[in-house]
Amino acid sequence: MGILTNADTRVVIQGMTGNVGRSFARRLLASNTPLVGGVTPGRGGQAVEDLPVFDSCHDAVAAVGANTSFMVVPAPFALDACFEAVDAGIRLIVLYIENIPLLDAMRMTAYARAKGAVILGPNSAGCITVGGANLSELDPKFLRRGPIGVVAKSGAMCAESAHYLTECGLGCTTIVSIGGDPVIGATHGDVLSLFEADAETRGVIMVGEIGGRSEVEAAAVVRHMTKPVVAAIIGGSAPPGRQMGHAGAWQGDFEESAPEKRRLLSEAGASIAADVTEVGILMRKVFKE
Amino acid sequence: MILTETESRELLRAYGLGIPEAAAAVGDKKTRLVAALDRDRRCHVLQATNASGSHLSQPIDPFIGLSPFVARRLAGHLDFPETARAAIERLVEGLYALLQRDGVRIELDRLSLSDPGEIAAGCVHVELDRTAAFRHPEWKPYGERLPGTEIEQAFRRVGAVAAEIDPDGTIVAVVSGAGIMMTVLDMLTAMTASVRCIVDMQGLPLQGERGMRPIVENAATMNPQVTFIGGRFQAPVAHLFAETVTSVHRSTPLVGQVVTWIVGNMAAEAQALFRAEGFTTHDDMRAALAAVAAAGR
Numbered sequence: 001m002g003i004l005t006n007a008d009t010r011v012v013i014q015g016m017t018g019n020v021g022r023s024f025a026r027r028l029l030a031s032n033t034p035l036v037g038g039v040t041p042g043r044g045g046q047a048v049e050d051l052p053v054f055d056s057c058h059d060a061v062a063a064v065g066a067n068t069s070f071m072v073v074p075a076p077f078a079l080d081a082c083f084e085a086v087d088a089g090i091r092l093i094v095l096y097i098e099n100i101p102l103l104d105a106m107r108m109t110a111y112a113r114a115k116g117a118v119i120l121g122p123n124s125a126g127c128i129t130v131g132g133a134n135l136s137e138l139d140p141k142f143l144r145r146g147p148i149g150v151v152a153k154s155g156a157m158c159a160e161s162a163h164y165l166t167e168c169g170l171g172c173t174t175i176v177s178i179g180g181d182p183v184i185g186a187t188h189g190d191v192l193s194l195f196e197a198d199a200e201t202r203g204v205i206m207v208g209e210i211g212g213r214s215e216v217e218a219a220a221v222v223r224h225m226t227k228p229v230v231a232a233i234i235g236g237s238a239p240p241g242r243q244m245g246h247a248g249a250w251q252g253d254f255e256e257s258a259p260e261k262r263r264l265l266s267e268a269g270a271s272i273a274a275d276v277t278e279v280g281i282l283m284r285k286v287f288k289e
Numbered sequence: 290m291i292l293t294e295t296e297s298r299e300l301l302r303a304y305g306l307g308i309p310e311a312a313a314a315v316g317d318k319k320t321r322l323v324a325a326l327d328r329d330r331r332c333h334v335l336q337a338t339n340a341s342g343s344h345l346s347q348p349i350d351p352f353i354g355l356s357p358f359v360a361r362r363l364a365g366h367l368d369f370p371e372t373a374r375a376a377i378e379r380l381v382e383g384l385y386a387l388l389q390r391d392g393v394r395i396e397l398d399r400l401s402l403s404d405p406g407e408i409a410a411g412c413v414h415v416e417l418d419r420t421a422a423f424r425h426p427e428w429k430p431y432g433e434r435l436p437g438t439e440i441e442q443a444f445r446r447v448g449a450v451a452a453e454i455d456p457d458g459t460i461v462a463v464v465s466g467a468g469i470m471m472t473v474l475d476m477l478t479a480m481t482a483s484v485r486c487i488v489d490m491q492g493l494p495l496q497g498e499r500g501m502r503p504i505v506e507n508a509a510t511m512n513p514q515v516t517f518i519g520g521r522f523q524a525p526v527a528h529l530f531a532e533t534v535t536s537v538h539r540s541t542p543l544v545g546q547v548v549t550w551i552v553g554n555m556a557a558e559a560q561a562l563f564r565a566e567g568f569t570t571h572d573d574m575r576a577a578l579a580a581v582a583a584a585g586r
Contacts, residue, residue, distance in 0.1 A: 075420065101420045101421035101424075102326055102393060102420065103391050103418065104421075105331075106326065106331050106333075110352065114352070139523045139554055142523075142553065152468065153468070154466060154467055155468070156467070157468035157472070160468070160469075160472070163521070163552075180467055180468075182328040183328050207468070209468070212328055212329055214329070234468060234471040234472050235471035235474075235475065236475055237478035237479075238471065239452060239453075239454060242452045243452075244450075244452060244467060244489075245450050245466065245467025245468070245491075246467040246468075248328065249467060249471065274479070275472060275476055275479070276468075276472055277476075277575050
């Protein structure tokens with residue numbers, strides 16, 4: 001069906017009683033996501049969109065079998081909320097929130113990894129299995145089901161990649177935004193490995209950007225993949241040291257630059273698109289070859 | 290947020306890490322201690338460099354924290370007399386403690402031993418995590434100083450992120466999303482377009498006129514030949530965004546030719562509103578940017 005979510009997925013929204021949480025509850029339900037409730041400490045017993053709100057993730061796991069969280073709590077509360085989710089046995093957490101302190105992001109990602117949970121984000125637009133669960137800000141009506149996996153830091157680049165694949169007559173299995181913050185949970189390489197193991201995915205679009213080493217480490221994964229990877233690296237024309245929208249999108253070492261990431265990925269066997277508008281054309285060409 | 294040398298020393302003193310200035314004579318030595326958060330390894334790293342330039346780097350497991358043996362190893366790597374080891378170990382512990390208080394990077398360069406046997410540094414740099422400022426009221430003076438050029442600061446003050454590219458550029462691009470910001474700049478650069486500034490609106494379109502007016506005002510102050518507005522909307526709000534922009538434009542006009550690329554939910558309605566205002570509209574990003582580049586020449 002796709003990666004990260006499956007027929008057993010049962011989603012709670014942490015922070016569902018706030019405006020953003022309520023808005024996402026409506027959107028996720030509208031796209032047939034298996035949303036089973038929400039969690040807001042002190043609001044247990046309330047309901048949002050006719051779904052129960054629980055005081056804790058432990059309560060949500062016990063009462064409705066929650067195993068996935070879409071988190072929209074305010075940044076100062078994210079660390080505790082994440083610890084609670086992982087401790088309760090939640091195995092996939094989408095951190096939609098931005099502006100989480102780096103120290104908190106470091107601690108929550110370390111704890112999740114140690115407990116075998118996957119974190120997307122912070123500052124992730126989420127993930128969607130086309131035709132399945134939607135844990136993202138993407139609207140499924142613009143997406144087409146097909147054999148291509150998409151992974152990008154940016155939610156906008158996820159949407160653009162899907163659009164250009166659709167224009168070329170291709171569609172997506174799962175689309176994953178790993179988030180644009182400096183310290184994130186799942187990396188490009190982690191998601192590429194999941195796509196490599198997914199029977200329905202036949203190729204992967206990877207959009208990287210300047211800053212950090214996620215794309216550098218992904219090159220080592222690409223080298224061992226049997227499925228074709230088309231990669232685009234954005235932000236190459238950014239002035240040195242300047243933040244480009246994402247908190248993590250600024251170039252430090254040479255290895256974090258767009259040309260070097262393109263070179264490493266190309267050497268590993270990925271096809272390199274000049275920009276995101278080319279990813280569909282290039283994937284089609286790779287398939288024909 | 291990056292502190293000045295004076296601020297760095299003051300902050301360290303306030304946190305119980307007073308570090309005297311090193312004498313000028315030892316200024317050419319490379320001896321240094323660095324404590325930093327490694328974004329990719331998702332852990333803190335402590336590094337000691339001795340006078341011959343040899344590094345010792347120690348990642349710190351978040352579950353274990355700083356063990357005394359790590360402080361001893363780092364202290365032992367520096368070229369100081371045995372009698373100074375305990376002082377260096379205390380310094381390492383102090384730097385790690387600052388990382389636990391949301392420090393991102395602390396560098397002590399040109400380390401030396403002062404007359405009373407204290408560890409002195411010729412240069413001190415501290416970088417703090419701006420996103421953690423909410424739990425550090427003592428950082429307030431630093432948070433008020435924004436990074437970047439004057440125009441970048443103006444956008445940051447209202448909640449947007451801007452990058453000023455070329456002060457003589459003729460194009461100002463205002464877009465929705467960090468990925469679009471980078472892509473638009475890359476594509477315009479590849480088209481040899483003359484970009485003055487590129488702006489990511491962040492969440493401001495959701496705030497209506499209150500959010501968009503300062504963006505339009507700041508864009509207008511740059512007096513561009515072309516203003517580009519672009520974004521793909523997932524939520525059904527593109528028409529509300531267009532209503533806001535055109536409403537603001539009537540009282541605070543966008544400057545120069547206005548080219549738009551708005552797609553996604555309610556995009557047709559948004560494009561109609563923009564066309565009625567005399568803006569050029571496009572469905573395709575590449576075509577829109579080609580038009581922007583041509584108009585900017």
